[in-house]
Every structure is written in structure tokens, then in C-alpha cells.
Amino acid sequence: MTWATIATWQMAYGGVGKAAEILRKQGAAADALEELIKTVEADPAYTSVGYGGLPNDQGVVECDAAFMDGDTLAQGAVAGIRGVMHAVSVARALSRQHVNSFLVGEGASNFAREQGLSVPSMLTQQAESTWRERKDQVDRGLITPYDGHDTVGALTLSGSGSMAAATSTSGLFMKRPGRIGDSALSGSGYYVDSEVGGAAATGLGEDIMKGCLSYEIVRQMAEGASPQEACDRAVYPFIAKLRRRYGKAGACSLIALDNRGRWGVASNVEFTFCIASSDHAPQVMLANPAPR
Numbered sequence: 001m002t003w004a005t006i007a008t009w010q011m012a013y014g015g016v017g018k019a020a021e022i023l024r025k026q027g028a029a030a031d032a033l034e035e036l037i038k039t040v041e042a043d044p045a046y047t048s049v050g051y052g053g054l055p056n057d058q059g060v061v062e063c064d065a066a067f068m069d070g071d072t073l074a075q076g077a078v079a080g081i082r083g084v085m086h087a088v089s090v091a092r093a094l095s096r097q098h099v100n101s102f103l104v105g106e107g108a109s110n111f112a113r114e115q116g117l118s119v120p121s122m123l124t125q126q127a128e129s130t131w132r133e134r135k136d137q138v139d140r141g142l143i144t145p146y147d148g149h150d151t152v153g154a155l156t157l158s159g160s161g162s163m164a165a166a167t168s169t170s171g172l173f174m175k176r177p178g179r180i181g182d183s184a185l186s187g188s189g190y191y192v193d194s195e196v197g198g199a200a201a202t203g204l205g206e207d208i209m210k211g212c213l214s215y216e217i218v219r220q221m222a223e224g225a226s227p228q229e230a231c232d233r234a235v236y237p238f239i240a241k242l243r244r245r246y247g248k249a250g251a252c253s254l255i256a257l258d259n260r261g262r263w264g265v266a267s268n269v270e271f272t273f274c275i276a277s278s279d280h281a282p283q284v285m286l287a288n289p290a291p292r
């Protein structure tokens with residue numbers, strides 16, 4: 001029985017290991033995925049996801065997250081949620097509801113409180129001091145405000161053929177309060193259909209959204225492309241199109257997994273990702289950006 005998981009960035013390595021253990025013991029794709037993302041969210045060392053994530057330009061941590069069940073196509077998402085370590089668990093809880101499944105801001109935070117998922121503070125001392133240092137560098141024009149951001153996005157396939165997709169992020173560094181990225185948006189930051197496969201994104205949300213890149217990859221796989229072919233066909237022509245018509249393209253890194261356990265990636269920046277499967281022990285891989 002083939003099982004597999006793939007996740008964005010090296011920071012997902014520990015979580016991929018935990019998901020692999022669950023999948024190896026014939027656990028559910030959704031449970032393995034939630035555990036994977038929660039592992040990253042709980043680690044304050046990662047300054048772009050969950051607890052310890054860098055705050056917005058007002059010094060408040062606001063997160064976006066989503067969860068999708070590839071069997072039922074049920075989705076839940078939160079955006080601009082405050083005071084919640086495991087935004088992915090809130091998104092998963094919302095995916096069980098037919099309506100009110102995508103909540104933003106205060107509505108999302110209130111729902112999380114009702115579910116017992118709130119925490120007193122998301123801002124660690126370390127994140128606050130990094131934020132102060134970098135805010136000062138931005139003010140002095142030494143770095144650009146939106147540099148240095150990563151989303152954990154992941155896909156799981158269980159031995160029984162179920163698939164799931166999820167994302168979690170504190171979004172762009174120094175974003176404005178209320179700014180929402182691709183990670184919470186179906187078809188842009190994530191998409192999965194167990195009859196085909198799934199995809200998830202990291203990078204500049206504003207540009208990933210312009211191409212609905214996760215859905216486009218799944219659509220390409222549904223038409224017969226392998227995950228790698230689908231990534232190549234969806235991502236690189238889109239980046240070229242953006243450059244031609246919009247004048248520039250931010251970072252766009254996509255991962256894909258099909259329901260046979262095959263994976264693919266495409267990125268216009270240097271990009272690490274993690275995989276594990278019934279054939280491969282958990283490992284970190286490096287994708288070099290395609291020639292521009």
C-alpha cells in the first residue's frame with residue numbers, strides 16, 4: 001500500500017517525520033496532515049508560521065490557514081486569525097461545517113475560542129525583538145518589508161487512497177493588518193482531490209493568486225500530466241506571463257502529489273521541501289529555480 005507526504009520548506013522535516021509514522025501505521029491522511037502542520041506551528045524557532053511567527057506592521061501576529069479533505073472536497077479556512085497557535089486545527093474544524101467554513105478576523109478568533117483553541121499570546125520575545133530590528137532596517141531602507149516569509153503547505157496520501165491538503169502561515173513580514181494571502185484561498189494556496197492529487201503553494205500570495213496555481217496543477221494532473229509535468233506546465237508559463245503582462249513576478253513555489261504517491265515541484269526561487277513515503281524515509285530536498 002502506497003502512502004506519501006510532501007511539504008514546503010525544510011522547517012516541515014520534523015512534522016513530515018510524524019506524519020510518516022501515522023501513515024505507516026495506516027492512519028488517516030487528514031490526521032497525519034494536521035499533526036504535520038501542528039508540529040511546525042508549535043515550534044517558536046519558525047518565524048513565519050504559528051507560535052513565534054513575526055507580527056504584522058502593528059506588532060500583532062495574524063495567521064492564515066486552510067484544510068481540505070480530498071475525499072469529500074470539504075474545506076475550512078481562517079484568515080487574519082489572532083491568538084491561536086494551531087490555526088490548522090481551527091481550519092479543520094471549520095471544514096466539517098457545510099456553511100460558515102471560511103472565517104476571518106474576529107469571527108475566526110471567536111470560533112477558535114469556542115473550540116478551546118486560543119492561547120494567551122502568539123508573540124514570543126524572540127519574534128518581537130526580530131520584528132523591532134527588522135522594522136528599523138525597513139525604516140532605514142536596508143531591507144524591503146515583504147522579504148523573509150514562508151508558509152508550511154503540505155499534502156498527504158494514506159494507504160487507503162485518501163488525500164488531504166493544508167497550509168498555515170503568519171503571512172508576509174510587515175503586512176498590513178487584515179492583509180490575506182493565498183494560503184487561506186482555495187485553488188490558490190492549496191487544492192486536493194483524492195481522485196487525482198493535490199498541490200500547495202508558498203511565496204508571494206498576491207502573485208500566486210493571480211494564477212490560481214494550486215487548482216491549475218490539479219487540473220493538469222486530472223488531464224493526465226504527472227505531478228512534475230503539471231507543476232512545470234502550470235507554474236513556469238504563468239511566471240513568464242506575469243513578467244510579460246504585469247512587469248514582474250514574486251516568489252512562487254509549488255508542490256504536488258498525485259494519488260499514486262508521485263510528487264513534483266516548481267519554483268522560481270531556491271526552495272527546500274520535504275518528502276516521505278512508503279518507499280522513502282523522510283528527507284529534505286532542494287529545488288533549484290528554473291532558468292528564467
Ligand code: SD4
Nearest residue numbers: 149150151181202203205
Ligand atoms: C502569503 N504565501 O501570505 C504566503 C507567504 C509565504 O513564502 O508563503 N511566503 O502570501
